[in-house]
Amino acid sequence: MKPRTKPKLHELFRETKPFHEGMLRVSKLHTIHFQEFGNPKGKPICFLHGGPGGGIDPVYHRYFDPKVWRIVLHSQRGCGKSKPFSELRENTTWNLVADIEKLREELGIERWVVFGGSWGSTLSLAYAQTHPERVKALVLRGIFLLRRSELEWFYQEGASHLFPDAWESYLAPIPPRERKDMMKAYYKRLTSPNKKVRTQAARAWSIWEGSTSKLFVDQELVKKFGGGKFADAFARIEAHYFVNKGFLKTDDQLLRDAQKLRKIPAVIVQGRYDVVCPMRSAWDLHRAWPEAKLIVVNDSGHSMSEPGIRSALIEETARFAKL
Numbered sequence: 071m072k073p074r075t076k077p078k079l080h081e082l083f084r085e086t087k088p089f090h091e092g093m094l095r096v097s098k099l100h101t102i103h104f105q106e107f108g109n110p111k112g113k114p115i116c117f118l119h120g121g122p123g124g125g126i127d128p129v130y131h132r133y134f135d136p137k138v139w140r141i142v143l144h145s146q147r148g149c150g151k152s153k154p155f156s157e158l159r160e161n162t163t164w165n166l167v168a169d170i171e172k173l174r175e176e177l178g179i180e181r182w183v184v185f186g187g188s189w190g191s192t193l194s195l196a197y198a199q200t201h202p203e204r205v206k207a208l209v210l211r212g213i214f215l216l217r218r219s220e221l222e223w224f225y226q227e228g229a230s231h232l233f234p235d236a237w238e239s240y241l242a243p244i245p246p247r248e249r250k251d252m253m254k255a256y257y258k259r260l261t262s263p264n265k266k267v268r269t270q271a272a273r274a275w276s277i278w279e280g281s282t283s284k285l286f287v288d289q290e291l292v293k294k295f296g297g298g299k300f301a302d303a304f305a306r307i308e309a310h311y312f313v314n315k316g317f318l319k320t321d322d323q324l325l326r327d328a329q330k331l332r333k334i335p336a337v338i339v340q341g342r343y344d345v346v347c348p349m350r351s352a353w354d355l356h357r358a359w360p361e362a363k364l365i366v367v368n369d370s371g372h373s374m375s376e377p378g379i380r381s382a383l384i385e386e387t388a389r390f391a392k393l
């Protein structure tokens with residue numbers, strides 16, 4: 071781990087309009103929405119959003135210099151403008167990995183840098199471990215390996231000790247007798263035919279994550295997470311992936327398969343006070359894959375918008391522009 075003696079602050083790049091946008095049919099059921107920003111002749115970079123179920127946001131392209139990069143974003147199955155919205159059928163990690171390949175081929179891109187935080191880091195690892203020859207470099211933030219211990223920390227007990235106030239609202243929709251397995255109890259409600267039950271559960275689940283994502287609670291973020299439409303896909307898709315153990319073969323699959331990545335240049339950006347995806351996972355990944363440079367941002371939590379995280383991501387991504 072390299073100590074960051076004097077971290078520099080970097081501002082986001084200016085907002086630009088996409089030069090290409092479309093819908094790509096990836097199965098009989100699913101069509102995904104994608105956008106391309108920046109320089110059509112630039113270096114391709116694939117942005118993988120979080121959740122799963124978070125969708126793309128207008129701020130995401132602003133982490134990349136539009137003169138240098140051809141920035142490709144898409145909303146994964148069931149979220150953002152992808153259709154059908156909030157759909158859980160045919161929605162697994164390996165479906166999403168296959169979709170990334172379909173999008174790459176559709177756009178005529180040979181190899182690209184892959185950038186992902188939180189669930190985006192999980193999906194980046196799964197993609198790069200399946201198609202290492204397609205990945206020039208990896209920029210990973212807020213590492214999430216989807217291990218049982220990580221899920222329990224955030225959804226069952228752990229983070230509850232740091233945010234007992236927000237935790238009360240997360241517990242509220244679940245009766246005490248069902249609280250032994252919160253993910254299961256939430257999944258049941260999130261897939262309920264009763265719309266009121268589903269909406270109430272989606273809001274509470276999403277607000278819990280929105281309340282804990284930053285070092286200082288950001289009411290705007292909490293509001294966004296509690297918004298009806300966003301919350302529905304975010305909560306349902308997350309809970310679906312988590313009760314299904316991320317569709318991984320073993321608990322430590324993504325960590326063990328890190329050895330497949332050892333020739334790929336990589337950087338891990340991790341907030342020291344990340345409560346959603348605690349640093350333990352970034353550390354374990356760095357131990358399994360010492361070639362990946364670990365940057366610990368000492369004054370940050372989970373969100374990519376934290377000034378220290380944003381700055382490190384901008385600085386480190388720029389280094390990969392020569393590849």
Ligand code: STX
Nearest residue numbers: 119120121122124188189190
């Ligand atoms: N989920 C963490 C995650 O991937 C356990 C995540 N948290 N917030 C987000 O993603 C968005 C900012 C994309 C909504």
